Amino acid sequence: MTTAPTVAPGSVSALSARELRRAAWSRWGYRLSVVAGWAVFVGVWYLVARFVFTPQQLPQPHVVATEAWDVLTQRDFSTNIQASILRVVAGFLLALVLSVGLGLLIAYSKWWRRLLNSLLLFIVSVPTVSFAILSLIVLGISPMGPIINAMLVATPYITMNLAQGLTGVDRRLIVMSESFGRTRPQIITGVLIPSSLLSILSGARLAFAVAWRMELLTEVFASSEGIGFQIRRSFESYDIRGMLAWAVLFIIIMLLIENLVFRQIERRLSRWRSPEVGTTQ
Amino acid sequence: MATVLIENLTKIYPPTLNHARQVQALGGLNMSITGNVFVAIVGPSGSGKTTLLNIVAGVERPTSGSVRALQEGVPAQIGYVFQEPRLLPWRTVVDNMLYVQDRKSDRSRREAEFYLQMVGLSEVADLYPSQLSAGMQQRVGIARAFLVNPDVLLLDEPFSHLDALTGRSLRDYLQRIWLQTRKTALFVTHDVTEAVELADRIIMLRPGGVAYDDIAITLPRPRRPADPAVRDVQDEVLRRFDAMGAAVRFGTAQAAR
Numbered sequence: 001m002t003t004a005p006t007v008a009p010g011s012v013s014a015l016s017a018r019e020l021r022r023a024a025w026s027r028w029g030y031r032l033s034v035v036a037g038w039a040v041f042v043g044v045w046y047l048v049a050r051f052v053f054t055p056q057q058l059p060q061p062h063v064v065a066t067e068a069w070d071v072l073t074q075r076d077f078s079t080n081i082q083a084s085i086l087r088v089v090a091g092f093l094l095a096l097v098l099s100v101g102l103g104l105l106i107a108y109s110k111w112w113r114r115l116l117n118s119l120l121l122f123i124v125s126v127p128t129v130s131f132a133i134l135s136l137i138v139l140g141i142s143p144m145g146p147i148i149n150a151m152l153v154a155t156p157y158i159t160m161n162l163a164q165g166l167t168g169v170d171r172r173l174i175v176m177s178e179s180f181g182r183t184r185p186q187i188i189t190g191v192l193i194p195s196s197l198l199s200i201l202s203g204a205r206l207a208f209a210v211a212w213r214m215e216l217l218t219e220v221f222a223s224s225e226g227i228g229f230q231i232r233r234s235f236e237s238y239d240i241r242g243m244l245a246w247a248v249l250f251i252i253i254m255l256l257i258e259n260l261v262f263r264q265i266e267r268r269l270s271r272w273r274s275p276e277v278g279t280t281q
Numbered sequence: 282m283a284t285v286l287i288e289n290l291t292k293i294y295p296p297t298l299n300h301a302r303q304v305q306a307l308g309g310l311n312m313s314i315t316g317n318v319f320v321a322i323v324g325p326s327g328s329g330k331t332t333l334l335n336i337v338a339g340v341e342r343p344t345s346g347s348v349r350a351l352q353e354g355v356p357a358q359i360g361y362v363f364q365e366p367r368l369l370p371w372r373t374v375v376d377n378m379l380y381v382q383d384r385k386s387d388r389s390r391r392e393a394e395f396y397l398q399m400v401g402l403s404e405v406a407d408l409y410p411s412q413l414s415a416g417m418q419q420r421v422g423i424a425r426a427f428l429v430n431p432d433v434l435l436l437d438e439p440f441s442h443l444d445a446l447t448g449r450s451l452r453d454y455l456q457r458i459w460l461q462t463r464k465t466a467l468f469v470t471h472d473v474t475e476a477v478e479l480a481d482r483i484i485m486l487r488p489g490g491v492a493y494d495d496i497a498i499t500l501p502r503p504r505r506p507a508d509p510a511v512r513d514v515q516d517e518v519l520r521r522f523d524a525m526g527a528a529v530r531f532g533t534a535q536a537a538r
Contacts (some may be wrong), residue, residue, distance in 0.1 A: 150343040176367040179338040179359060180429060190380055193370050272371045272409040 059241045067245035078201035081253070084226040087143060088215040091150025092208055098155050099203075103162030113163075120156035128153065128214050129152025145225070146218040153214040154207035161203025197269050205262045212254060283335060283352045283432040283465040287312040289372060290346035292332050293489065306332040307490030309346065312481075317463040321480035321521070323470055329490030330469040334361070334435045336482055337467065352432035360431030360464070362439045366418035368410040368425075375406040378425045396424035399461075400454050417449035418452060427458055434459075434466040440475065456503055477515045478504045485525055493525045 042061050049060040059067075071077055102120075105112035131152060150226035169192055207278050219228025234242035253262045284326050292307040294300070306329035314320050318514050322330050330489060335341040339419055343353050350357040368377045378393040397403050400420040410418050419439060426434060438453075440448035459466060476483050477498060485494040496518060504511050 172363070172367050173369060174367070175335075175340050176361070176363065177380075179335075179361040179435075182381070188447045190500070191369065194369070197371075269371075272411060 067241040087146040091147045094151040095154035099158035102159040106163035107166035132218045145222040146215040150211035150215040154211040157207035165199030285314040285453045287488045319466045321476035324486030357432035360426035366422040434464045436468040453488035
């Protein structure tokens with residue numbers, strides 16, 4: 001391996017030109033594989049729509065894309081999207097607050113761990129459609145149904161990851177902190193929380209995706225606006241193009257949130273994990 | 282002037298899933314260290330060296346007996362250098378140092394940079410630990426311990442995880458900083474050469490955490506392992522170390538004090 005000029009004298013070496021080229025190729029290779037994956041998906045969709053189904057059963061991709069554009073430029077698009085996003089964010093934030101308390105209990109109390117582990121497992125195992133129907137029965141057509149359901153399904157994922165993160169903290173770092181006279185609050189903010197952040201984030205990511213789906217499903221049954229409601233309305237009028245257009249827009253929003261929010265936070269939090277420079281003794 | 286008073290210190294670990302029987306790490310240890318001296322504590326594995334430092338640092342409780350680390354009658358500020366660097370991986374080098382300080386100001390940053398300079402790392406202040414070699418990380422650990430302006434400096438085999446050359450260079454750094462700051466230091470090692478090179482006094486512990494011997498080293502500093510006088514002292518310490526090993530094996534070892 002060739003070595004490049006040092007960053008710090010006699011200590012840290014930078015990546016060689018060859019390694020940088022390899023890294024650039026690897027990045028482009030990744031992007032190309034993502035594009036290729038989507039191209040294959042759309043291609044298969046086109047072929048199936050063209051040769052297996054009628055346009056009423058499964059419209060071709062470009063027809064759905066045109067319909068999605070029409071939906072996007074409609075006035076009620078922003079009203080519906082806003083309603084869905086606000087509910088899922090509200091449910092997710094409630095889950096986050098609840099999970100902090102539950103995660104701490106699971107991490108530090110055997111009794112609570114036994115009790116909550118089985119309870120959370122139970123919630124994860126309940127079919128999501130049962131929550132949606134139950135909220136229609138209990139709360140009727142109300143914005144509270146999607147919010148509560150999103151919170152319920154998101155909580156186990158964040159809680160379990162938070163508890164796992166807290167119990168996995170390197171004990172030696174706590175001993176180091178104590179030996180230098182750090183107080184309990186300083187250890188919590190300086191060691192426990194930062195070392196669990198990535199674990200919490202991976203739970204939050206999963207929880208957000210689950211909460212989105214749950215919120216959408218609840219809207220299908222128990223709401224008068226939102227993406228889920230629009231999908232149901234399209235289905236009721238046998239408008240498959242409209243149904244798929246709303247579903248495609250939903251997927252695009254999910255991908256945007258994943259890439260613009262979660263991936264950016266993850267990149268920021270894990271900066272220290274991916275050093276751009278090599279090391280020497 | 283700092284004082285470390287250890288009186289009848291005993292530490293017994295209760296049985297665990299891995300160890301069916303209780304383990305005595307320290308057995309009625311008595312020791313008094315006064316003034317700005319560098320004391321090496323040597324002994325084989327299981328002689329309670331690390332346990333002793335942890336109790337002095339206040340991160341472990343003794344089973345019985347007491348440890349008092351005082352500076353002018355008040356509890357002494359402790360600085361601890363561990364076997365591994367124990368740096369917070371998500372903080373930069375300078376932030377790792379500032380973590381152990383109570384005040385966070387420009388002055389504390391300048392102080393951190395001063396100690397980084399003393400260990401030859403002023404240019405890596407804003408790098409993350411994962412970007413440093415093991416030796417550099419340990420140098421940060423040493424600088425961090427000095428940053429708190431410790432009255433008592435604890436060093437727990439800080440060179441044991443490093444290769445010989447890096448260990449050699451770190452001993453030089455440590456010796457240089459210690460000569461400038463002259464802190465009361467308790468240095469745990471199982472390497473007699475290291476102990477003779479750095480210490481004013483060597484306390485030997487035998488298995489079970491009982492003091493066996495106490496040797497004063499009066500050689501001038503800085504010391505180099507190749508110096509004939511250093512080698513003579515090393516030979517003498519090694520002879521006593523072997524004698525302790527034989528005495529332990531034949532069951533005739535007695536506590537020195």
